[in-house]
Amino acid sequence: MVHVERTFTVRRPREVVVEYLRDFAQAEAWDPGTQRCVRSTPGPIGVGTEWHNESKLAGISTELTYRLVEDSHDVVEFEGKNKTATTVDHIAFEDAGDGSTRITYAATITFNGVAKLSDPVFKLIFERIGDKTVDAMTRTLEGL
Numbered sequence: 001m002v003h004v005e006r007t008f009t010v011r012r013p014r015e016v017v018v019e020y021l022r023d024f025a026q027a028e029a030w031d032p033g034t035q036r037c038v039r040s041t042p043g044p045i046g047v048g049t050e051w052h053n054e055s056k057l058a059g060i061s062t063e064l065t066y067r068l069v070e071d072s073h074d075v076v077e078f079e080g081k082n083k084t085a086t087t088v089d090h091i092a093f094e095d096a097g098d099g100s101t102r103i104t105y106a107a108t109i110t111f112n113g114v115a116k117l118s119d120p121v122f123k124l125i126f127e128r129i130g131d132k133t134v135d136a137m138t139r140t141l142e143g144l
Helices: 014-021 024-030 113-142
Strands: 002-010 034-039 050-057 060-071 075-081 085-097 100-111
Touching (some): 002 113, 014 085, 014 100, 014 113, 024 113, 100 113
Antiparallel strands (some): 002 100, 034 050, 060 075, 075 085, 085 100
């Protein structure tokens, strides 16, 4: 299992930040690995909404189905699955004053079968991606 967590502040109100990030299709703008992310369920976004995500990390392409599993003013959480891994993206929000929002972004990736052997390598890769995610998410949110 690989776990990466970052806490940072963006100069945007919580309502704007939560509304934007609860649509996982927006990951194309803030997730360095996401190349394409398309909602695959109709209707308004809420618990149970799914997205098809295509990512490329360290030269490896993968596709996952993400599902929104928690949707509140304080937390949005997505679970992504394919035959090789399950990933949980947990994003928590709190007011930071002056119209800013403190975000705690945690990604936990659990590899299945022989893919578990790659945990140490992917830990290093995801630590670097974590820093890039903070930069891209901050830039994207503050540009709204």
